[in-house]
Amino acid sequence: xxxxxxxxxxxxxxxxxxxxxxxxxxxxxxxxxxxxxxxxxxxxxxxxxxxxxxxxxxxxxxxxxxxxxxxxxxxxxxxxxxxxxxxxxxxxxxxxxxxxxxxxxxxxxxxxxxxxx
Amino acid sequence: xxxxxxxxxxxxxxxxxxxxxxxxxxxxxxxxxxxxxxxxxxxxxxxxxxxxxxxxxxxxxxxxxxxxxxxxxxxxxxxxxxxxxxxxxxxxxxxxxxxxxxxxxxxxxxxxxx
Numbered sequence: 206x207x208x209x210x211x212x213x214x215x216x217x218x219x220x221x222x223x224x225x226x227x228x229x230x231x232x233x234x235x236x237x238x239x240x241x242x243x244x245x246x247x248x249x250x251x252x253x254x255x256x257x258x259x260x261x262x263x264x265x266x267x268x269x270x271x272x273x274x275x276x277x278x279x280x281x282x283x284x285x286x287x288x289x290x291x292x293x294x295x296x297x298x299x300x301x302x303x304x305x306x307x308x309x310x311x312x313x314x315x316x317x318x319x320x321x322x
Numbered sequence: 323x324x325x326x327x328x329x330x331x332x333x334x335x336x337x338x339x340x341x342x343x344x345x346x347x348x349x350x351x352x353x354x355x356x357x358x359x360x361x362x363x364x365x366x367x368x369x370x371x372x373x374x375x376x377x378x379x380x381x382x383x384x385x386x387x388x389x390x391x392x393x394x395x396x397x398x399x400x401x402x403x404x405x406x407x408x409x410x411x412x413x414x415x416x417x418x419x420x421x422x423x424x425x426x427x428x429x430x431x432x433x434x435x436x
Contacts, residue, residue, distance in 0.1 A: 211365070239423065248409075249366065249426040298365045300424070310356075311424055313365030 211314030225285045228299030234279035235301035243296040331431040334400045342395040344410030359406040405434045
């Protein structure tokens with residue numbers, strides 16, 4: 206089955222640091238990738254959608270200058286949390302979809318737990 | 323995307339069937355019904371999806387009402403590993419110009435008792 210690998214699994218860093226999270230589709234080409242954020246005991250919130258080679262589309266309320274998304278290839282997307290602060294601590298999950306059929310299932314990574322001290 | 327309504331939580335006994343309901347009274351003709359589940363501290367996992375007809379796969383079955391305003395995810399024999407939050411999500415086919423994004427609601431937390 207389709208596998209999405211996310212790295213790192215967890216990261217702890219000081220306030221003001223920038224953190225990069227990688228999301229890779231291992232056995233398929235991901236034309237579209239998604240980034241979600243999940244706070245404890247809450248559901249996933251879509252942050253942004255990116256198509257390979259295009260600028261990401263951000264959901265309302267998500268700061269594009271704070272959460273930089275790059276989708277430079279069909280197998281890799283990165284999310285960089287710039288100048289992270291404690292309120293950015295969360296579980297970040299990426300997802301990828303293959304093909305042009307929008308009804309294709311989305312495949313999710315196992316998430317990155319980000320803790321900002 | 324049209325909204326779905328699910329019970330907050332359900333309990334099941336191990337090795338018994340589980341029926342997880344989902345109401346989606348405002349579903350449109352182009353909305354597919356998707357089910358995902360999320361185990362603790364993991365990303366969501368695809369379970370099943372359908373449009374009008376009932377669907378079966380190795381994980382579960384999806385029963386869709388004739389008017390499509392509700393659906394039921396059926397786990398035929400629950401195991402302890404099926405304890406998770408189950409999300410019922412409507413996603414359109416995208417031909418109207420949308421990206422067909424998955425928008426998650428609160429889902430149903432399924433507990434399985436040994």
